[in-house]
Amino acid sequence: MSNENHPAGYRQHEREPIGYRAPGERRQDHREIYSPSWDDTQLIEQGTRCMDCGVPTCTSGCPIGNIIPDWNDLVSRGDWRTALARLHATNNFPEFTGYACPAPCEDACTLNYNLDPVTIKDLERAIVDRGWEAGWIVPQPPPERTALHVAVVGSGPAGLACAQQLNRAGHQVTVYERDDAPGGLVCYGIPDFKFSKDKLERRIGQLTAEGIVFRCGNGLGRDVTLDQMRAEHDAVGLAIGALHPRDVDVPGRDLDGIHFAMPYLLRENRRQAGREYADGPDAHGRHVIVLGGGDTGADCVATALRQGAVAVTQININEQPPLERADDNPWPLAAKVYKRGYALAEGADDAFSLDTLAFEDHDGDGHVDCLHAERVHWLRDEQGRRIDKHVHEADLRLPAELILIAIGFSRPQTEALNAPEIALEDNGTFKTNHQMMTSVPGVFAGGDCNMGHSLLVWAIGEGRDLARAIDVYLTGSSRLPPSLRTHHLPLQPSGWDLMV
Numbered sequence: 001m002s003n004e005n006h007p008a009g010y011r012q013h014e015r016e017p018i019g020y021r022a023p024g025e026r027r028q029d030h031r032e033i034y035s036p037s038w039d040d041t042q043l044i045e046q047g048t049r050c051m052d053c054g055v056p057t058c059t060s061g062c063p064i065g066n067i068i069p070d071w072n073d074l075v076s077r078g079d080w081r082t083a084l085a086r087l088h089a090t091n092n093f094p095e096f097t098g099y100a101c102p103a104p105c106e107d108a109c110t111l112n113y114n115l116d117p118v119t120i121k122d123l124e125r126a127i128v129d130r131g132w133e134a135g136w137i138v139p140q141p142p143p144e145r146t147a148l149h150v151a152v153v154g155s156g157p158a159g160l161a162c163a164q165q166l167n168r169a170g171h172q173v174t175v176y177e178r179d180d181a182p183g184g185l186v187c188y189g190i191p192d193f194k195f196s197k198d199k200l201e202r203r204i205g206q207l208t209a210e211g212i213v214f215r216c217g218n219g220l221g222r223d224v225t226l227d228q229m230r231a232e233h234d235a236v237g238l239a240i241g242a243l244h245p246r247d248v249d250v251p252g253r254d255l256d257g258i259h260f261a262m263p264y265l266l267r268e269n270r271r272q273a274g275r276e277y278a279d280g281p282d283a284h285g286r287h288v289i290v291l292g293g294g295d296t297g298a299d300c301v302a303t304a305l306r307q308g309a310v311a312v313t314q315i316n317i318n319e320q321p322p323l324e325r326a327d328d329n330p331w332p333l334a335a336k337v338y339k340r341g342y343a344l345a346e347g348a349d350d351a352f353s354l355d356t357l358a359f360e361d362h363d364g365d366g367h368v369d370c371l372h373a374e375r376v377h378w379l380r381d382e383q384g385r386r387i388d389k390h391v392h393e394a395d396l397r398l399p400a401e402l403i404l405i406a407i408g409f410s411r412p413q414t415e416a417l418n419a420p421e422i423a424l425e426d427n428g429t430f431k432t433n434h435q436m437m438t439s440v441p442g443v444f445a446g447g448d449c450n451m452g453h454s455l456l457v458w459a460i461g462e463g464r465d466l467a468r469a470i471d472v473y474l475t476g477s478s479r480l481p482p483s484l485r486t487h488h489l490p491l492q493p494s495g496w497d498l499m500v
Contacts, residue, residue, distance in 0.1 A: 009048025009076070015116035016042055018125070020342060027305050027346040030192045030272050034099075040078075043126050046119045047076030053110040057332045058120060061108025064461035064483050066090050068105055068120055075123055084131040087124065090483070092161045092460060093203060095132075096186060098125035099195045101457045102295065108332035132202065139209035142170040148474050151176060151233040153220045156184025157456050158447025159239035160203070161463030162470075163212050165480050166237075169471050173212050174233070178219030180275065184241060186456075188266045191299050193306075197273065221418035226443070235442050235470045238430065239463060240417075242448035246407045248291060252359030257281070257368040261292070261300050261406035268303050283309035287399040289371050290314045291356065292406030300404045301343040312348040313398065315371075317407075319378065320352035353377065354396070355389065359403060371400040412449035427452060436469040444470055 019035040020026070026033045050072035058068040067086050074083035087094045098121060109117035131137045148171045152163045155177040167173045181187050183200045208214065218224055220240070229236050245260045247253070259281050270277035283304035290300045293316030304312045321338040329336045344350055353375050360370040375393035378386045411428025423431040423439035429452055430438050430445035437444050446466030447459045461483045471478040 009045070010051050010111055010115065010118075013045040013049055015049065015119060016046060017119050018122045020345075023346045026193065027302070030306060032196050033193050033302075033342055038122075038126060043123060044076055044078060047072045047074075047123060049111065049118050050076070051111060055110075057108045057110055058105040058118070061332055061334075062105040063455065063458045064090050064464070066105065066124075068118075071127060072118060072120070072123060075127065080127060080130050081134070081136055083127045084136055087127050089481075091457075092164050092464070093157065094124050094128040095199050095203070096157055096195075096460065097121075097457045098128055099199070100186075100190055101455060104334050104455075104457075107335045110332075112335070113331045137206065139206050140168065141210045142168055144170050145172065145211075146170045146475075148172065148235075149174070149233045150235045150237065150470060150474075151229050152237045152239060153229075154184060154239035154241060154447070154449075155182035155214065155216075156239060156241055156447065156459060157186060158241075158459040158463035158466065159184065159237070160207065161460045162237050162239055162446060162467040163463075164207055164210070165464055165467030166470060167207070167210055167212050169467070169478070169480055171471070171474065175212060175214050176218045176220060176224065176229070177214065177216045178222065180216055181273075182214050182216060185243075185262075188269045189262060189296075191265065191269060191303055192272050193302065194299065219416065221416050226417065226419040226421075226440070230440075230442060235444065235474055237466050237470055238422075238438070238443065238445040238449055239447040239459075239466065240412050240449045241459075242409050242412045242429065242453040244409060244411045244413050244428070245405065246410050248356060248405055248407070250356055250358050252361065252368065255359050255361050255368040256366055257401055258359055258403045258405070261290075261296050261404050264404055265296070265299055265303060268307070281402055281404075283307040283312070283402055286310060286401035288312045288402045288404065289398060289400040290404045290406055292316070292408065293318070293350070293352075294406065294408065296408075297404075297406035298341050298343040300406050301348045302346055304402070304404070305343070305346050305348060309402075311399075314344065314348060314350045315354050315356070315373075316350065316352045317355060318352065353392075359400075360397070367401070368403055369399065369401055371398045371403060372396070373398065409448075409453040411452075435473065436466055437473070442473070444473070 018038045020033050050069055056069045071083040071086045103121040105120045106117040111117050150166050150171050150173050152159050152175045155175050163173045163175050182204050186200050267277045267280040284307050288304040288309045290297045297314055301312050301314050321336050323338055354373045355376045356373050358372040359368045360372055362369055373396045374391050376389040376391050379388040381387050421440055425431050430449055432438055432445050432450055446462040464483050468478050468480040471480050
């Protein structure tokens with residue numbers, strides 16, 4: 001499908017994203033930060049900006065190969081229902097990505113070579129939201145059932161995508177979730193003000209109506225063993241994520257008031273959901289430092305502001321990115337440019353090139369009250385790794401009664417599984433063969449626990465591939481669509497000798 005009726009839409013209309021609520025207003029509550037409504041005319045105009053470029057680099061920039069030009073064109077013609085079908089063809093949960101994906105597709109948009117890209121993420125959100133409002137998204141149980149049972153461990157984006165695909169192939173699917181509600185980090189990791197949980201709950205409702213069984217409060221290695229799971233099911237798919245946090249090894253790390261980001265976010269998200277939550281840190285009345293410049297760090301910043309922090313500073317160890325693409329960062333690669341995100345706009349500060357030297361307790365009560373750092377210029381090797389530094393400002397001390405470590409995740413939390421028979425890669429992820437099978441026959445792995453910590457959109461693609469791999473293993477072939485990703489799954493099952 002092409003945009004032959006409006007080939008010059010990008011010349012006629014400027015990029016006009018869906019807006020946000022005013023920063024001063026939205027930081028007073030936990031409702032979604034986005035503008036609550038948008039204008040159809042605006043969305044149609046934004047769809048016409050898709051330029052029928054011939055080679056849709058947006059699709060190659062999308063980790064799951066979404067057919068972006070098609071749905072842009074369909075929106076421009078007002079055909080929202082067909083646009084939703086195009087969206088669902090490659091993405092089980094477009095509201096997850098439409099609200100929480102950083103949109104590498106927009107970086108790869110051909111217009112982004114020298115103009116403003118199409119508002120791809122906004123259009124995706126609008127399509128799926130309209131689909132729910134119009135009642136077009138309904139349960140789709142399989143017309144026939146096989147006698148095969150599959151266990152999916154983990155109910156994050158990868159696990160949910162895997163479960164839905166396998167269920168639609170006719171298999172009987174049970175999802176095991178260690179927490180008290182399904183959704184993984186979509187449930188308790190992403191704050192409500194970025195993604196309201198009613199959107200997750202209606203998807204879980206759809207999957208349940210399609211025949212998927214959820215067993216929450218059932219953790220592999222805690223409540224059920226791998227042997228028990230294998231005995232009850234014909235295949236097992238592991239989609240447990242990669243939640244082992246990276247730490248900071250500096251003096252004073254053992255002081256009170258220093259916490260990892262995810263437990264901090266989980267506690268607040270449970271509180272907002274009206275569910276039981278453990279004692280933990282609160283930012284009210286405190287100077288807060290967030291170590292880490294990514295999305296998790298931004299969510300910590302915004303959460304701390306809503307809790308009533310005196311001041312919040314987000315620290316990045318690396319240099320501030322340029323305002324425009326550097327010569328070594330050409331289109332259509334993901335743009336490494338400075339963007340002042342939603343959380344900073346709500347009243348926080350950011351700081352770059354700060355190397356943390358120590359956490360300090362000046363009044364001797366065992367609680368952190370200061371971060372000691374220095375501003376540096378990094379020297380890097382040919383691979384971009386930091387190898388040395390020049391100090392520009394020494395002995396910087398920032399007040400900090402609460403420090404949140406949000407510098408990423410290193411590997412899956414495999415210790416809790418009590419399954420040492422599953423081989424691991426050197427980086428701690430599960431070792432899998434070309435068919436995504438682990439060293440244990442019939443046990444597969446997908447998502448972050450297989451590929452390492454990455455974007456939510458990658459997890460959905462991995463979950464779809466995991467479902468196809470399991471379907472091939474169980475039946476010898478599969479009608480589930482392959483994704484346009486790194487795995488190239490054969491139609492016939494392959495053995496452990498095909499390790500990649």
